[in-house]
Amino acid sequence: MLKPKAIESFFAALEAANPHPTTELEYSSVFELLIAVMLSAQATDASVNKATRALFAVANTPQKVLELGVEGLERYISSIGLYHSKARHIIETCRILVEQYGGEVPRSREALESLPGVGRKTANVVLNVAFGEPTMPVDTHVFRVANRTGLARGSSPLEVERQLLERIPERYRTHAHHWLILLGRYVCKARKPECWRCVVAQVCEYPDKTPAPKSSTR
Known part of the structure; x- marks a missing residue:
């Protein structure tokens, strides 16, 4: 499990890369x-x-x-x-x-x-x-990223949710699930995480980090 200092670095890196994350669902009310x-x-x-x-x-x-x-x-x-x-x-x-x-x-x-x-x-x-509350929706992406990186370890979404709310510093909680969803959707993918381009790779505890693909030569 990531220690508090590593968790701070984890979310500081995500915030620096994307200061104002939001849902990709389209809505106007x-x-x-x-x-x-x-x-x-x-x-x-x-x-x-x-x-x-x-x-x-x-x-x-x-x-x-x-x-x-x-x-x-x-x-x-x-x-x-x-x-x-x-x-x-x-x-x-x-x-x-x-x-x-x-x-x-x-x-x-x-x-x-x-x-x-x-x-x-x-x-x-x-x-x-909608209401800006620091809740932690746990979908498949959040569940995978939390367990894989060492942010939280749990066998159920509720268990992971509770751990994340306890472990994530308060200042990051409102945006935390957006960062984790986007990380899981585009970088920390289920079949093959793209660790070589991950902004939190240095603090992530995943042992089998994926190396950068070799450039093709002709």
Whole structure:
């Protein structure tokens, strides 16, 4: 496990490389963010953005999405995995938002997690991105990077989340999950991490660091 001094260096390097990280999901309201995150489970941000550009152009409030109905919503999100169940969850969530919250997305974790299709990770993303809370959403990228580098070691997302919140210095926590997601998505990849171009390679505890590829010669 990385020691506190190494963790400070780890996040200082990520901050220097990208001072203002943010989600790659496209949204213009808290509601749009919620829907985009719900759709992003087991799907790429790029595929979600492609679908929501068309969807949000015609339905960008709970009431408007509710008026589409399940079948109408499915026409916009059919390119995304698990779209049948996601459409049902989104319609039910929109119904609750309209009937119980005046069409607004609630700000409490308990209320968010009570919405159909909204688990801990989705609630964490909304609380962090929309409301600026220092939560730690743990997706596959964060889980892998945390375990691989020595930031945190755990067999479940919740275990890794708790360790990260305990170990990451407070000043980095609001942006930490963005840095870890981007690191995992573009550098610390699952099959073959690109360690030779990683800004935290010097403090990372991964023992089998990947060397730079040899330049091809003719």
